[in-house]
Amino acid sequence: MERIRERVIQIYGNLVSLLQKCIFCILSVGLIPNHIAFIMDGNRRFTKKCKLMEGAGHKVGFSALMSMLKYCYEFGVRYVTVYAFSIENFKRSPEEVQSLMDLMLEKIEEILKEQSIVNRYGVRVIFSGNLKLLSEPVRLAAERAMLATAKNSKAVLSICVAYTSTNEIMHAVQESCEEKWDEITLLNSSGAGYGLISLGGYEQDEMDHLIKLTDVEKHMYMAAAPDPDIIIRTSGETRLSNFLLWQSANCYLYSPSVLWPEIGFRQFLWAILNFQRIHFYLDKLRKQS
Template sequence: MERLTGRLVQMYGNIVSFLRKCIFYILSVGLIPNHIAFIMDGNRRYTKRLNLMQGAGHKVGYSALMSMLKYCYELGVRYVTIYAFSIDNFKRSPEEVQSLMDLMLDKIEELLREESIVNRYGIRVYFSGNLKLLNEPVRLAAERVMLATAKNSKAVLSICVAYTSTNEIVHAVRESCEEKWDEITLLNSSGGYVPDESDHLIKVTDIEKHMYMAFAPDPDIIIRTSGETRLSNFLLWQSANCYLYSPSVLWPEIGFRQFLWAILNFQRIRFYFDRKRKQL
């Protein structure tokens, strides 16, 4: 009986996978987004709604994330970014922060396993943010994953931890100023250079190359669950011309239907965003 049940489950899984590939084949006739970002909102509300133990919603949310990553890479989306942990999240209770750090450590180490989604799809992983704020075990694990996946080239996963967009912008401006200061010092020592008001010492390109997210193009779609339409200090610099999709489901509840709807809406209105980008 168990063997028969296992075969039926496997058969059902194969049928679902085949149908999904057919749908993706049809979608590929239109423009496929190059970069999708996710704000994974609603894990704690999911826990409270179902009266689960603390942290259970985040564990279910991790399974939802694996499904979203699989859909993205099967469709041909090259860049995926997730908002995993904001700098503001450090203001939560020490017990909750420690629980999230423990879960993060466990899931980061899971990415190193041979059968992980990272190895299955040839994904290069970046951890973006002020990583110095992370505790040492999590920071070292993140560094190991980035080093282990550095040669992967089929797709890119950016995990924003200890991140806010304002922190990213301040970091980029500071780095740009330090770089230009060295340049000005060198010019002064060699030729007595004195900048005037017409000089643009720091340009947009200078700031952009020092962003945590400098390795990735701007997102085409940002998906935030729970029906919220706020960006919550996420990719503010990069999201001037992207489609924001806010399904009402909580993050652990997100599924293929919401993903499909996001892609269809993006394909429907992409001409508007293309026109806006050309005007910049």
């Protein structure tokens, strides 16, 4: 009886997989998004809703993430970004933060396994954010994962940890200024004794072109990925919560009402269909900006 049940489950799984592939073939006639980003909202609410042990929602949420990655890579999405841990999350209780760090460490180690989804689909993993804020074990594990997958070239997974967009922008501006420091010093020394703060006596066009937009963008944590085409935030929330503010000016924001652990193929499909429906309008906005 058990063998029959297992066989039925296997046949059902194969049929579902075949149906998904057929749907992807139909969808691929339209535009395939190059970059999808996820705000994984609702893990704690899922825990309370289902009356689970504390932290169980995040573990179920990891399974949901694996499903979303599988859909993305099978559909041909080259870049996927997930908002895993905000700098603001460090304000939670020490016990919860430690629990999340432990879970993150466990899942990073899973990424390194040969049979993991990352290796199966040839995915390069990048951890984006102020990694100095992470505990040493997590930071070292993240560095190992990036090194181990550095030669993978079929797709890119950016995991935003210890990240906020305002911190990213501040970091990029600081790095740009440090890079241009010699040039700034040279300009200042030729300014007849004016200080760096006042910068008086310079031609305006000299200062306007000292640090360019491209200088700032290349120092962004997310410099390795193009701007997202779609941002999916679960729980019905339409806030970006300090995520990819610089990069999301002209992307499609999809906010399904399900909590993150509940997200599935239907929500993924609806996000793609809506994106394909309005991508001409979004493309027009990009060209105008």
